[in-house]
Structure formats: C-alpha cells, structure tokens
Amino acid sequence: MRDPSAVEIDIDDGRGKNLAVLPPSASASRAPLPMGSPPFVEGLQEAVTLQRRAAGAVDAICASCDPDARALVAPDGTIEFGPGLQITKLDWTKAEMRIRFRDIRAVTFGKAEYDASVATPWSNVAQVRRVSTPNRAMGLKLLLSAGVAGALDAFAFQNGLSTNNSSTTILGAVILPIAVALAAGGAWYSFAPPRESVLYGEK
Numbered sequence: 001m002r003d004p005s006a007v008e009i010d011i012d013d014g015r016g017k018n019l020a021v022l023p024p025s026a027s028a029s030r031a032p033l034p035m036g037s038p039p040f041v042e043g044l045q046e047a048v049t050l051q052r053r054a055a056g057a058v059d060a061i062c063a064s065c066d067p068d069a070r071a072l073v074a075p076d077g078t079i080e081f082g083p084g085l086q087i088t089k090l091d092w093t094k095a096e097m098r099i100r101f102r103d104i105r106a107v108t109f110g111k112a113e114y115d116a117s118v119a120t121p122w123s124n125v126a127q128v129r130r131v132s133t134p135n136r137a138m139g140l141k142l143l144l145s146a147g148v149a150g151a152l153d154a155f156a157f158q159n160g161l162s163t164n165n166s167s168t169t170i171l172g173a174v175i176l177p178i179a180v181a182l183a184a185g186g187a188w189y190s191f192a193p194p195r196e197s198v199l200y201g202e203k
Contacts, residue, residue, distance in 0.1 A: 001077030001078075001125060002124050002126050003056060003077065004073045004074070005052075005055060005056025006024050006056070007077075007120045008022065008023050008119045008120065009050055010098075010118075019034075021033060021116070022050045022052055025056070026055060026056055027052075027054065028052060028053055032047065032049050032050075033049065033050060045112065046062050046112035047062065047063070047064070048060055048061065048065075048103075048112075048114055049062075050072070053075070056075075056077075057071070058071070058073040060072055060103055064107055064108070064112070065105035066107070067105065072103075077126070079118060081101060084103070085104075086101060087100070087101055088102050094122075095122070096119050096122065097119070097200075098117050098118070101116060101118070125200060125201065126201055127202065128198070128199040128200035129197070129198055129199065130196070130198075131195070131196050132195045134189045135189055136189065138189045139190030139191075140186070140190065142182050142185045142189060143182075143186035143187070144186075146180075146186055149178055149179035150179040150183075152175055152179075153172050153176050153179050154172075155172075156169070156172030156175060157172035160172055
C-alpha cells in the first residue's frame, strides 16, 4: 500500500454487510473486535483489539494468543498473508481492493480465529504479488519415502546377488526407479525456490 493510513479494517456484521471496525486514519487509535464476530464459532473467540499506530500501521493484539501481536498492515504498507493470516476471498471491485482473511492463532486450549477484511482504494495499491512456495513438508515426506525405498532396493539387490535369487534381483530393479523418482520429487519440493508473480502494479 502506498499509504497504510488509507487502509480500512472491516468485519461482516452477520447480515452480509461490511462493518468498519478501524476506519482509515493517520492518527493512533484502538478498537476492540466485537465479540461474536465471524466465524461465529462459540468458545473459540478470544478478545482481540485492533491497534492503529500513528501514520497508519495496524496490529491485531490478542493477549492470550500466540503470537500475541500480528501485523495486519506494516509501517511500509506491506500486507503479508500466509498460514496464520489466510486469504479467504479476493473481493475486488473497480473502486477498491478488498481482501477477506482469517487470522488464526494458538491458545492454551484449541485455537483462536476471527474473520475480517482489509479494504483500500485501488489508487492506494502499489502492487499485489503472489508468492508460491513448494510444499516443504511434502518434500520431506518424499525424501523419507525415497530413503525407505532405497534401503529396500539395496536389501533386495544384496539378497538377490548373495542367494542367486533372480526374483529378488528383479524386485530390486523395479524399486530402484521408484526410489530415484521419489528422491527427485522430494528434492524439488524441498529446495526449489519460490515462484513470484505480479497480479497488479508494475513488475
């Protein structure tokens, strides 16, 4: 965002309309998130306060959550979404960019979450980028599977050669390309760099 003070934080009022909790402002201000806000899950709602710093940056504060503070709008105007701050919908119009999100945090028992949206005129949007990172967890699983397959392959070849058992040797030959494919896939998921694309603004 060019100017973080021009960003508004809204919630769904329960009737499909946007309720401004933190309107645009360059002055420091605080606003508690109304209890019972979406996603309307009883028992999971924790007290959250939206805090705007002078010049417009916005943090969401939840004393009983981990993390206890999360930047919604950074001082430089950057908004980053990921596992903890998940995009639920891109609600874009000609007049404004609205991104609906869910803030998910850990608490002592279960988790705390709330739905809200950030909105600002397109004239305030400098750039929208999408960064796609390969699934690192999938890469680890594939590498572990490749290790298991490789161990089975070595055992099959060793057993086949030592006992002159052609069936075991053939099994080893079958397992080998599978182990190689798993290792190649695991290496890609684990080490391939993120891919970045510009959805809006100058590249």
